[in-house]
Each structure stands twice: as C-alpha cells, then as structure tokens.
Amino acid sequence: MQRHIDDVAVDRQRKLPGSLIFSNEDVDDAAHRVLHELTGIKKMVLKQFKCFADPLRASNQTDIMWMGTEYMHNIDRIITVAYLSLCKIDQKINSTKYETVDWYPIDQVPALPFDHNKIINESLTEIRRWIETDFSIIFELLPKKFTIRQLYQLYSALSEKQIDIKNFHKKISSFNYIIPLEEIEKNVSHRAARYYRFDAKIYKKNNTRLIK
C-alpha cells in the first residue's frame, strides 16, 4: 500500500497515488506512468482491479478543493480505475516526482480522503481471493529467501481469521515446494531462523489443471 503527501495540497493528508489520464492516454498507460512517477519502477505487472464510480465519492468540500488545486480543473465528477500490483517487501522506492512517498503497514492506514479507505479494503479482499485460489501468489510479495515467520506474518496480515503459528508451521512443512536452505538469519536479536525458498516448478506439478 503506497501513498504520498502532496506538497501543494490544502492539508498534508495522505492519499492513494493517482492522476487524471491524459486525453490521448489509455488507462493502463496512465497507471504505469503514475507508478513510475511514484516509485521509479518502470516495469511491473499492474492488474486492473476495479472502477470506483459512486457519484458521491468526491463530494466532501475538502476533497473538492484539493482536486481544484491539484488538477487546475473544475471537476464535476471523478471516476477512478484502481490497479493492484504485487511487489516484494524489500522493493526500494525512488520517486521521480514526489518526496513523501512511502510504504505503509496495512494495519496502520489512517483515515484517507475520498473513498480511498474503501479502495484499500476492497483491494485486500481481492488479494485474499487471489491467494486463496492460487497460494503461490503469496511468494511474489516475499523476498527470494524468507523465514517461516515472514511467511506467517504476511499470511496473517492477509487473513481474516487468527491462525495458530504451530498449525501454520505444521501445514507449511507438508508443502514440498517450500524448500529449506542451508542458511540462517544473521544479526537478529531473536533466535536466528532458517531461510526458505519457493519452488515454482514443484508447485506447478502439484497444481495442474483439472481437465487436460
């Protein structure tokens, strides 16, 4: 989850990043442009997620003022096409346009303007759905080498239910596509944990299509 404090904004409230599309621009191109301006990342799989078009989504006076200043247009109504991307936790940010772009833990998201909290909540539900239908997607969010604790923390953040860490460990150790490495954590205050990697080939073998 990423957003920026806009420097010219009436207040310095955080927002999800976005932009009006140019008149000769496709929405997919606009999404990639915004991503690049925000993070310096040029290539990344962006999945169009949902179009938010509630007529009252930008009816708050502060939001209307902010739009007027930011976009220099008198805007009647704004429709947002939201995109999702899965990005490794250790991905660096190098914004070419904003100074105050930052990652935020999902459980520390403040009250946001417009319907941005709604967009985040619906995005989480969507990502949960992805991971339930294809568990391998979770490894796109982790570094290449990860500890079971990291996997557990990520899975817990995405799950609605509490999961017992012991049961989680047991379940995970039954997955032959999660491979233990001959390497443990360094410079940690807690007991150093073993690193693991995800084997996509083994995963695919186990999860073939229903009818071939």
Place this chain on the structure above:
Amino acid sequence: MQRHIDDVAVDRQRKLPGSLIFSNEDVDDAAHRVLHELTGIKKMVLKQFKCFADPLRASNQTDIMWMGTEYMHNIDRIITVAYLSLCKIDQKINSTKYETVDWYPIDQVPALPFDHNKIINESLTEIRRWIETDFSIIFELLPKKFTIRQLYQLYSALSEKQIDIKNFHKKISSFNYIIPLEEIEKNVSHRAARYYRFDAKIYKKNNTRLIK
C-alpha cells in the same frame, strides 16, 4: 454473449449492449439498468470485468456517427466499463426496450463495431480463467439437469484445446459431485442421454481452502 440491433442506428449492425451512465449513477447501477432494459432481468450477479479505454477505440467514422445519433452528444472519447455475468443457457429474454436482442453462439460472432470483438475475446479468456480456478462455475451456465454432452459442448466452447470426448467422459465420471439422475432425455432424434446434476456441497468438501 448478448447484443442488439439498434433501430435508429445508421446501419443495422449488431453491438454489445451498453449505455452512457447518468450523471448521478454509479457504473454498477448503470450495468444493472442496461441488463434490465435488454433482458427484463432485474436481479443477476454482474461482475465488473474491465475498463476499456484505448483512446482510438471509437475513432472509426461510422462508429462516431452512430454515437452522435444514439447519444445526442458530441462525444470526444468514450471509456467502457465491461461487465460479465454467468447465466443459464435456457434463460429467456424479455427486453423492455429493444426488439432485436438475441443470444449468439460464441463461434458465430460477426465483426462488431468499436472494440467489441476485443471485449468478447478478453471476456472469454477471463471466463476460462474463472473455470480453471473454480470448475464449479461452469454449472452456473448449465440448466439444473444436464447431459454430459451439454457439459462437453460448453467446456469445449470455452477451451482453447480440443478435448477428446472419451477422455472427457472418463474424467467426468471420476468426479463424485456430478450426480447421475434417474431420468433420460425425451423427444430427441439421437440416443436419449442420461441427465446429471451438480452437487455443490460435495464439490465444496473436496475443494477446501489450503490453510484453515
């Protein structure tokens, strides 16, 4: 796949159904309105699929003329939010607005205006993806009682690969959630086939979530 011949159009070419949204209308509401005007159906699960926004998608002169006549607006650019719905094959159509709404077999879709052929192709890919991740979705398209031939024809229409009917039969008979009924087809010219039904409870039991 559904479209109508528009009576006031410059030509009587077929199109995917659609409408401009009203200024105080959410896109979801607009989609339900269009569905109702077209089919008489008031309640149906409509899934927002994708926003089509290529700046050149409506640059053909015939298409621009048609938009002018149909919408009585001088339209610069049109962005379409496409919706998908799974609907039983035997669903009746009872349009309140158009006289020429009709179902079309997917392999007989003619050349359509705008990017409507592209929308249909991408929709098919999406529905294939749904069925690959959750096979039970296919039964939402079939009548409650169906023959294996009907299931085979539907699966074949959705698949990119040719599937051998014998292998298909074999595979299907190994699925304990497809239940044979004590009833066979009536008044058919070919050999009467047995009817089957889909048991959602058994299916769910077999396809539980990965980590609980």
